[in-house]
Amino acid sequence: MDKENQFTSSAINPALSIPQLRSAFDGRVIGPEDADYGQARTVFMGGFDLRPAVIIRAANADDVARTISLAQETGLELAVRSGGHSAAGHSSSDGGIVLDLRDMKALDIDVAGRTAWAEAGLTAGEYTVATGAHGLATGFGDTGSVGIGGITLGGGVGYLVRKHGLTIDSLLAAEVVTAEGKLLHVDEEKHPDLFWAIRGGGGNFGVVTRFKFRLHVVDTIVGGMLLLPATPEVIAGFIAEAEAAPEEFSAIVNVMPAPPMPFVSAEYHGQLVVMALMAYAGDAEAGERAIAPLRSLATPIVDMVRRMRYPELYPPEEEGYHPTAVSRTMFIDTVDRSVAQTILEHLRSSTAAMRVAQLRVLGGAMARVPAEATAFAHRDSRIMVNVAAFYGPHDRVEQEAWVRGFAAALRQGDGGVYVNFLGNEGVERVRAAYPGSTWERLVAVKRRYDPANLFRLNQNIPPEG
Structure with a gap:
């Protein structure tokens, strides 16, 4: 040094x-x-x-x-x-x-080998734009300003989840500085226990300074925003069509009040809508056929779905935007008409100016990875849900109670949670992110690499279990 x-x-x-x-x-x-x-x-x-x-x-x-x-x-x-x-x-x-780590943004792209070494200060948007110039991509989330460090360590669920799996499913190696200050190269052969743990176990085990990702050919997609009226039939129908669609199709479905965006007619502002953000990462004509049933669910309020370059899914974000929101994440098995009706009833009962039920259909490539292969153990989970309410200076307690009630009403048989969407929700919720033997394996890795729990400001896995 x-x-x-x-x-x-x-x-x-x-x-x-x-x-x-x-x-x-x-x-x-x-x-x-x-x-x-x-x-x-x-x-x-x-x-x-x-x-x-x-x-x-x-x-x-x-x-x-x-x-x-x-x-x-x-x-x-x-x-x-x-x-x-x-x-x-x-x-x-x-x-x-x-x-x-924000100043650590080095990116080394091997176009021929379809891999990239990326420093942890890069954002998902920066990485995607740079690799997209070569018609290549690694799947991250739905927000360009998210750092690749946090989203990768927790799993990574985004627009390519059904086609190419989680972000961690494209992680080939990493460089990690441990609590002892040692820089380790970790992969399937070198320190395999640590490599297993950082694929879903969060920042509990050290500071990842560089990631080596697999790159996939993702050039032109069919994607963008589709805004539909929110009815039980549209919500349930959309999820059913998304589940039946080819794996190339992934969508993030937000049931929420229509924001006052300039391309949304004023008559819909504040009305509950289905705002779907989607990507078909495959043949364009096949993508148009896959999305056609979604367009036919109802007359679209806004249809911005088109052929585009993949990086266009990460538009510039508003400077100085710092939302105050409370949320709850979970997995569920189905969204039928009854569940859709419950979603609408709770959204209508809220006093929050902005509230949302976000639904992500999973499966595909993500589900083909064995649950024990990484620290993300929810491979069989079918639909990820995140409910949230934005709060003002005086109504946080009220919105927290509403979110808890909404989540309880949606709960089904899957007790898991996605660690990257957890807030300060207590030890049991962290345990729910790592069910069964996953928790014990993570504790053992924590005890080996961070026995004093230096890296504790996270969804913590203490070395004593």
């Missing part, structure tokens, strides 16, 4: 001398007195007003190791940030150290 990777009580005082830290790191060190501290401490989700003691914008893996050493020596809480989208606020810390 280029600089001394030691931080002892004699070298760094308890108040964290920012000038001393700046001399020890290659990347930026931002303290509370710096002009851009307010911006640097801000995360994507609103409602988190945390003030870290220091923010370290790592320039490389050596900086990551130095930050881990600093946290070990000072005993301060360590938050690791890729894109800053944690619904539980784990992307920052009150009084601790924030290790911000």
Whole structure:
């Protein structure tokens, strides 16, 4: 390492001398007195007003190791940030150290070999645009500003989930800095236990600085937004058609009030609609045939589905957007007319200006991976649901109660949850993300690589189980 990777009580005082830290790191060190501290401490989700003691914008893996050493020596809480989208606020810390990876954006694309080494500070949108220039892609989620670090470590459910599986199903290798400050190359042969754990187990085991992904040929797709009136028949019919569609088709179905977007007629603003975002990653004519039954469910309010380049699914996002919302995630087995009616009744009963029931049909390539192959164990789950309500300054408690009631009304036989959509919901909900023997295996890996639970600001898997 280029600089001394030691931080002892004699070298760094308890108040964290920012000038001393700046001399020890290659990347930026931002303290509370710096002009851009307010911006640097801000995360994507609103409602988190945390003030870290220091923010370290790592320039490389050596900086990551130095930050881990600093946290070990000072005993301060360590938050690791890729894109800053944690619904539980784990992307920052009150009084601790924030290790911000956003400046680590190197991307090495092997077009002929269809692989890419990507640093963890890249966003899904940045990665997708760069690989899309070659007609290639790795599946991430539905939001371009999400960091590839967080979404990958939790699983990754997006527009290619049925065709190419989860993000982790395209992960070939990774470089991980452990709690001891060691940089490990992990894959199926080297440290296979750690490689298994980081594919779904979150940031519990170290800081991933680089990912090696498989790239798939995904050039022109048939996709975009389809807005339909929200009736029980349309909702149930849409899910049925999505389940019956070829694996090339994946959709994210939002039942919600129509937002006042310029391309939505004013008469529909605030009315419940089915806003479907979809992609058919295959032959264009076959894609048009697969989407035709969806268009015929009702007269579309908006039809923006067309042939496009895959990166166009990640449009520019609004600057300064920091939503305040409460949510609940789960898996269910079916959406029939009765379930659709329940969805509509609960959405109508809410006082929130914006509320949503989001449905994602799974299966396909994701379901063909054995449950024990990765730490994401929900391979047989059929439909993922996320219900959410946005809250204002005075109604958070009310909206939390509504979300809990809505989720309870939708609950079926599948007790699992998707870890990337969890908020601060308690130990039992974290356990639900890792059912059966998955939890015990993760605890064993945690005990081996992070026995003191340094990496605890996450959906935590404690080393003592």
